[in-house]
Amino acid sequence: MFTRGLWNLPTHGLRSHFDELDRMRRHLDQVFRQVEPSRFAGRGAGVFPLVNLTETAEAYVLRAELPGVAAENLDIQTMGRNITISGERMIEVEPSAKYHRRERESGRFSRAIALPGDIDRDRVSAVLKDGVLQVTIPKAEAAKPRKIEIK
Amino acid sequence: MTHHDEGKEIKVGKKQEVSGATEQTRSGLVFIPAVDIFETEHEINLMADMPGVKPDNVDIDLRENTLTIAGEITPFEEANEEDLLIEYEVGRYFRQFTIPELIDQGKIDARLSEGVLKLVLPKAEKAKPRKIEIRT
Structure with missing residues (x-):
């Protein structure tokens, strides 16, 4: 994502948590897109x-x-x-x-x-x-x- | 053969992740491929969507009455790419089925094209x- 540079810190344990959060956020984005497609697509x-x-x-x-x-x-x-x-x-x-x-x-x-x-x-x-x-x-x-x- | 639902708009299908980490011993995401299974008089047909899997990387195993299909993928994103929008994840595919019918193991036919696995499982004679x- 845009913020990837931020996560590239030498904290490998933390990074996987951020990845997990990132995935959850993408999942939610997809749910909202299905509920309200007009907001996202042309x-x-x-x-x-x-x-x-x-x-x-x-x-x-x-x-x-x-x-x-x-x-x-x-x-x-x-x-x-x-x-x-x-x-x-x-x-x-x-x-x-x-x-x-x-x-x-x-x-x-x-x-x-x-x-x-x-x-x-x-x-x-x-x-x-x-x-x-x-x-x-x-x-x-x-x-x-x-x-x-x-x- | 006929095409069904012509003109229908396709629905977005989110990839289903395998739940329950106990059955997997390696790290990485694992997805459940969407399948169609249909049975005719002589055979059981299985179609599975496994995009990104090359024909060499599919593993099919029929043992007793458990059919296992697995597909390995190689990451296709290059190292110099920065993510802008990620809507789907990429990972291996894994799914198991119980096949109650007796299958003629020697005649199983498997093909993979356009990311779709097509399996034909011929029923054993008996x-x-x-x-x-x-008789009267």
Whole structure:
């Protein structure tokens, strides 16, 4: 998270407690998002799939777990600083079979994520492998950190 | 085969963590994969969502009537990445089932593609229903 630098103190015992708190907070965020999605997502955008967003000096990296979603059923678009992942997860149903468990969800999804900085739209790349989508979104030149030489 | 629920919007499914630390001897998060299990006359089919697991890293074990599926994942975040938004956690997958039917162990078929494990467990001959002719 943004505050990760704070936890990088040489107190390993404490750190795991902070990690645990962090996870609890994320869990609560998710609960609130389900209860009141409009507060978190843009209009018309759902909360599936859950995403992880990270950054390096050069790019933003967006990941989502999309097991069983074929690349041809996935659509990724950028607009300004926003990226939208939409598609459909199709699950075949055996009509004559007797179902003991049916936990896997199917259906359409659309999720919009606002990136914190300007992006280089022309060089966005996406890989879907083992059910995990990874989108690499290079930062625009102006959004990259620049080291200032001290004369 | 038909597609069901066409046009339906998908619901967000939070990953379920394995509760009860006693059954795991290693550290790290462990999740319960979501599954579909359906039975036809000749076989039991199991589909499990295990995103991030490569085909080499799945372990399937059928012993007596307990089926165990486990999947190892390799962390895919690079060391130079800083977290901005973390909505899901990543960890191993583990789940066990009791299979009451007799299974033909030699004919079990397992495939993993797009992060979905598909297991076909053919029923052993004597477990199949057999129509008994009544002679008059």
